[in-house]
Amino acid sequence: MTITNLPSSLISTLPGEHYTDPGIFALEQERIFETMWFCVARASELARPGQFRTCQVGRESVLVSRARDGSVKAFLNICRHRGARLCTEESGEVKRAFQCPYHAWTYGLDGKLVAAPNLTSMPDIDRVAYGLVGVHVREWLGYVWVCLADTPPSFEDDVIGAVVERLGDVQVIESYGVDDLRVGRRITYDVRANWKLIIENFMECYHCATIHPELTEVLPEFADGYAAQYYVGHGAEFGEEIKGFTVDGSEGLDRIPTVAEEQDRRYYAITVKPQVFINLVPDHVIFHRMFPVAVDRTVVECDWLYLPHVVESGKDVSRSVELFDRVNRQDFDACERTQPGMGSRAYAKGGVLVPSEHHIGAFHTWVHERLGTAPVG
Numbered sequence: 001m002t003i004t005n006l007p008s009s010l011i012s013t014l015p016g017e018h019y020t021d022p023g024i025f026a027l028e029q030e031r032i033f034e035t036m037w038f039c040v041a042r043a044s045e046l047a048r049p050g051q052f053r054t055c056q057v058g059r060e061s062v063l064v065s066r067a068r069d070g071s072v073k074a075f076l077n078i079c080r081h082r083g084a085r086l087c088t089e090e091s092g093e094v095k096r097a098f099q100c101p102y103h104a105w106t107y108g109l110d111g112k113l114v115a116a117p118n119l120t121s122m123p124d125i126d127r128v129a130y131g132l133v134g135v136h137v138r139e140w141l142g143y144v145w146v147c148l149a150d151t152p153p154s155f156e157d158d159v160i161g162a163v164v165e166r167l168g169d170v171q172v173i174e175s176y177g178v179d180d181l182r183v184g185r186r187i188t189y190d191v192r193a194n195w196k197l198i199i200e201n202f203m204e205c206y207h208c209a210t211i212h213p214e215l216t217e218v219l220p221e222f223a224d225g226y227a228a229q230y231y232v233g234h235g236a237e238f239g240e241e242i243k244g245f246t247v248d249g250s251e252g253l254d255r256i257p258t259v260a261e262e263q264d265r266r267y268y269a270i271t272v273k274p275q276v277f278i279n280l281v282p283d284h285v286i287f288h289r290m291f292p293v294a295v296d297r298t299v300v301e302c303d304w305l306y307l308p309h310v311v312e313s314g315k316d317v318s319r320s321v322e323l324f325d326r327v328n329r330q331d332f333d334a335c336e337r338t339q340p341g342m343g344s345r346a347y348a349k350g351g352v353l354v355p356s357e358h359h360i361g362a363f364h365t366w367v368h369e370r371l372g373t374a375p376v377g
Contacts, residue, residue: 003349011361013350018367019194019342025295026059028195032274032370034058034148037159039276039289041144042183042303046072049109050094054087056291057148062135063087063098064144067109072139074146075132080113081105086132098132107132141278142179142305143287162272168233173270173278175258178285181305184317187325189300193335194342195275195292196367198300201331202269202277202288203227204357211330214323218242218249219267225356227269235266235280245281246319247326252283253310253317273366279324283307284317286324296339302328 002012018024040055041064052065054077061077063086079086079100086100086107097114099106106115111132119125136147138155145159154161164170191198201207205227208216216223219236238245244252245267255264259282268280279286285305292298304321311317341347353360368374 003352006352009355010352011358013353013360014196014364014367015350016342016344016347019196019339020295022295024371025194025292027371028292028367029058031372032058032367033292034060036149036153036274037138037145037147037155038274039143039145039272040064040074043072043139043142043144043179044183045091046144048093050096051092052087052094052098053091054089056293057146060148061085062146062148063132064137064146065094065098065109072137072144073109073111074135074137074144075111076135078133079103079105080130080132081116141173141287142181143289159272163270163278166232166270167268172233172260172263172268173280175260175263176256176280176285177258178287178305180308181256181285182308182311183303184284184306184311185304185321187302187321187328189302189328189332191298191300191332191335192296193298193332193339194296195290195298196363197335197338197342198290198298198332199271199273199363200360201335203271203360203363206354206356207334211334212327214247215327218245218323227356235263235268238265238267244283244320245323247322248319250319252281252320253315254307255282256284256307273363284320300328300332 002015038057041053045053046066049066049068052063054061054063062074063077064074067073077086081103084100084102086098097106097108104117108114111134113127113131136152138145160170163173167173205222206225208222218238220239221236242249244250246252264282270278275290277288287303287305289301290298
């Protein structure tokens with residue numbers, strides 16, 4: 001049930017149960033996170049064969065690693081013998097194979113079963129059929145993306161298409177050379193809020209004048225309440241006296257040389273559903289990945305990416321990191337203040353979106369379509 005008989009300037013939101021009901025969250029895991037392309041790791045974390053990372057995608061633990069042929073492989077992080085978790089660490093490196101700590105079934109970097117106690121006495125076991133269960137994998141923008149669906153949706157339509165829909169042309173983001181940038185700082189946030197509250201917050205700037213004084217100082221147009229994402233191809237312009245995208249507006253780091261002149265002194269924000277946010281500024285890129293772990297808890301991993309020589313030379317990136325770290329903390333604090341209200345009887349039918357937030361209504365429609373639910377009223 002949603003709010004009815006609204007004035008034409010307002011539209012209704014999702015009802016509160018969509019942010020609090022474990023059953024709806026389970027449906028989201030099944031029909032959104034486990035069927036779509038999901039960004040899991042920076043490819044540079046898997047630079048050498050045997051380096052691995054584990055992550056939660058929907059209800060599954062996924063293992064991603066670099067194989068001996070240089071390709072990235074992804075598997076369900078489950079031993080085929082008795083279902084034990086194969087890799088229990090978040091990241092690490094193995095020399096030649098992954099070995100289950102329960103019964104020592106051992107798998108090559110290609111997922112094939114290569115050894116097990118008394119395996120020679122079981123000659124009828126097909127070592128490929130009883131290997132690790134593979135997951136579809138792609139690399140783009142220097143990140144590893146996986147999809148658990150048997151037949152994955154088009155990466156070009158769903159992921160690259162989301163960037164084109166926002167920027168108007170994929171070459172805009174390609175000009176930042178994100179693949180070749182280096183991680184200058186990574187901060188992980190544990191947010192006690194539903195993942196949709198975080199997406200909704202990132203998509204709008206109606207709140208910017210209220211809780212983001214540093215951001216609106218650098219990007220004055222945000223004080224008017226319209227986010228950059230409200231307009232296709234629009235980049236919010238730096239203030240006249242602002243020299244760089246830093247917490248005090250001071251000079252930033254070395255500008256990415258391939259950034260087009262019309263992109264200079266501008267900020268772009270992109271949402272790639274269901275869990276990636278990308279921020280583009282002339283001297284660095286900020287890349288967020290959300291990992292929804294419960295109906296009221298979301299882990300957000302945020303990378304600040306700079307030109308290789310900026311990171312390797314040890315240049316001070318703290319002023320640029322501090323600006324968006326403050327923005328993140330301000331946003332996530334607001335989301336955590338909102339989460340309890342989702343369970344209030346006052347929000348049983350949901351809330352309302354003002355005109356500058358109407359594009360969030362399209363996100364809510366998308367959620368209904370993915371879940372197969374339909375608003376009433």
